[in-house]
Amino acid sequence: MKxxxxxxxxxxxxxxxxxxxxxxxxxxxxxxxxxxxxxxxxELQQAGNRLEQARLDRQIAxxxxxxxxxxxxxxxxxAPDIDMMGMELRMRGTYMAGLTLTQPIYAGGKIAAARxxxxxxxxxAGEQLRMTRMEVLVEADNAYWTLVAVxxxxxxxxxxxxxxxxxxxxxxAAVKAxxxxxxxxxxxxxxxxxxxxxxxxxxxxxxxxRMSLCRVIGVGSDVRPVPTDTLFRASAPGELSATxxxxxxxxxxxxxxxxxxxxxxxxxxxxxxTAGLSLGYTYYGNIKLNSMVDAGGGNxxxxxQEFRDGLGLAMLAVKVPxxxxxxxxxxxxxxxxxxxxxxLELQKNTRLMTLEAEQAIRNVEDGYRMIQTAELAxxxxxxxxxxxxxxxAAQMAPLTDLLDAQSQWQQAASNRIEAETQYQIYRTEYLxxxxxxx
Numbered sequence: 001m002k003x004x005x006x007x008x009x010x011x012x013x014x015x016x017x018x019x020x021x022x023x024x025x026x027x028x029x030x031x032x033x034x035x036x037x038x039x040x041x042x043e044l045q046q047a048g049n050r051l052e053q054a055r056l057d058r059q060i061a062x063x064x065x066x067x068x069x070x071x072x073x074x075x076x077x078x079a080p081d082i083d084m085m086g087m088e089l090r091m092r093g094t095y096m097a098g099l100t101l102t103q104p105i106y107a108g109g110k111i112a113a114a115r116x117x118x119x120x121x122x123x124x125a126g127e128q129l130r131m132t133r134m135e136v137l138v139e140a141d142n143a144y145w146t147l148v149a150v151x152x153x154x155x156x157x158x159x160x161x162x163x164x165x166x167x168x169x170x171x172x173a174a175v176k177a178x179x180x181x182x183x184x185x186x187x188x189x190x191x192x193x194x195x196x197x198x199x200x201x202x203x204x205x206x207x208x209x210r211m212s213l214c215r216v217i218g219v220g221s222d223v224r225p226v227p228t229d230t231l232f233r234a235s236a237p238g239e240l241s242a243t244x245x246x247x248x249x250x251x252x253x254x255x256x257x258x259x260x261x262x263x264x265x266x267x268x269x270x271x272x273x274t275a276g277l278s279l280g281y282t283y284y285g286n287i288k289l290n291s292m293v294d295a296g297g298g299n300x301x302x303x304x305q306e307f308r309d310g311l312g313l314a315m316l317a318v319k320v321p322x323x324x325x326x327x328x329x330x331x332x333x334x335x336x337x338x339x340x341x342x343x344l345e346l347q348k349n350t351r352l353m354t355l356e357a358e359q360a361i362r363n364v365e366d367g368y369r370m371i372q373t374a375e376l377a378x379x380x381x382x383x384x385x386x387x388x389x390x391x392x393a394a395q396m397a398p399l400t401d402l403l404d405a406q407s408q409w410q411q412a413a414s415n416r417i418e419a420e421t422q423y424q425i426y427r428t429e430y431l432x433x434x435x436x437x438x
Contacts, residue, residue: 028225030144033217037140038133040218047125047132054118054125061118064111067103072096087291098282108272113265120262124255131248134437141428143216147209148227149421154206156413157199163406164192171399184399191403234371234423237364240430242357247435250353253346260339267335271328273320280313353433360426360433367423374416381405381412 028036038044078091104111168188174180213225244250285308292300321328388405391397431437 024223026219026223026225027228028144028213028217030141030227030229033144033213033225033227034137034140036217036219037136040216041132041136044129044132044136047129051122051125051129054122058115058118058122061111061115064114065104067101070100070102072098072100081290084289087289090288090290091286093286094284095286096282096284098280100278100280103277103279105275105277107274108269109265110269113262113269117259117262117266120255120258124252124259127248127251127255130435131252134248134432134435137437138428138432140216142425143209143213144227144229145421145424147206147213147225148230149417150202150206150209151227152230152417152421153414154199154202156410156417157195157202160406160410161192161195161199164188164195167402168192180399187399187403191406232420232424234368234420237368237427240361240364241434242354242361243434244350244353244357245435247353247357247433250346250350250435253342253349257339257342257346260335260342264332264335264339267328267331270331271321273318275316275318278313278315278317280315281310282313283310284308357430357433360430363426364423364430367419367426370419371416371423374412374419378409378412378416381409385409 074096076091076094076096078094082089082091168185171180171185171188175182175185210225211221214221214223217225219225285306287307289305289307291303293303295301385405385408388397388402392399392402428437
């Protein structure tokens with residue numbers, strides 16, 4: 001039975017090794033992770049498309065004040081012929097062709113307001129692209145550092161499991177020699193099973209984090225990304241400021257206010273006169289007039305005259321709104337309310353973003369202090385573990401004290417890993433909250 005279990009365990013190990021070899025290992029730095037995430041992000045591509053659309057809208061709006069030239073061609077077949085005081089007007093196959101030029105002269109400011117709104121819309125689309133880029137970078141950093149943290153815990157638990165295996169061997173040998181009791185061996189075995197359970201949970205968590213990172217950088221499940229930026233020393237955060245001048249969300253709100261001002265001008269333009277100039281030329285032909293004419297001596301003969309000619313046209317049109325039941329004034333008032341709402345939205349969100357930036361600064365400072373505290377606790381736990389090992393080897397301390405020292409070391413090592421990776425996440429979030437994440 002034991003041999004059968006041994007063969008089964010060997011088979012499981014071989015299958016696991018084959019699965020690991022089947023995955024393509026991808027060493028990945030943080031910069032490479034960011035670049036892959038930016039290249040893969042569908043949201044960023046959509047934001048880029050919206051920016052191009054906004055640029056086209058601005059170019060379209062800039063053509064509103066330019067002259068428009070249009071051509072037309074018309075063919076007609078009229079039957080029966082038209083009787084005109086004894087003469088017949090024949091229009092069978094009549095054609096007309098012409099060109100028309102239209103130039104707006106004054107539109108009450110509507111064209112200028114539309115151009116300004118299109119320009120502001122392009123700027124807003126650019127800020128939207130920056131905001132989406134920052135969100136992608138934040139997601140990439142979070143996925144990267146979370147995987148670093150979980151893999152760090154896996155390595156730490158593997159080291160801890162190796163220590164427990166060594167301690168179990170020593171305790172089992174001591175039980176056989178009569179230098180320890182069976183309860184000590186059972187206690188170490190129980191602790192070793194607990195560590196293996198924690199290790200399995202950490203490995204499962206690492207797999208999930210790895211899958212999340214694969215999704216962010218746009219690779220398949222057959223690729224196994226391996227973070228390489230795992231060795232770092234956290235530097236003091238230095239001087240941090242909560243300025244929001246470059247934050248895209250704030251810029252977008254300011255542009256919304258600017259659009260509201262232009263919408264008031266656009267609504268007011270409907271109350272002002274408009275003027276436009278039209279120039280045209282039309283050529284027509286195949287219009288025939290049939291009649292009978294006196295050829296002398298009382299003889300009448302048929303006579304046909306065909307008309308082919310061109311006509312020029314110049315027209316100046318002025319349109320003055322006189323009475324529309326107050327529609328224009330109501331539209332202006334409505335636009336002013338929209339502007340007030342945009343201004344209030346700007347004020348509210350400016351306060352919220354300021355609080356968010358201040359909280360991000362506090363998180364960075366607290367995160368750095370947590371690293372210092374975790375490093376101090378880890379040094380103390382390592383020293384305590386070293387002392388307890390020596391005392392236990394000299395039979396000056398019970399097994400429970402050694403196990404407690406190992407548990408304290410495990411917790412301290414885990415806390416340091418969490419503190420270091422969380423500090424990196426806090427720094428990324430601070431850069432995003434202040435609009436400096438590029």
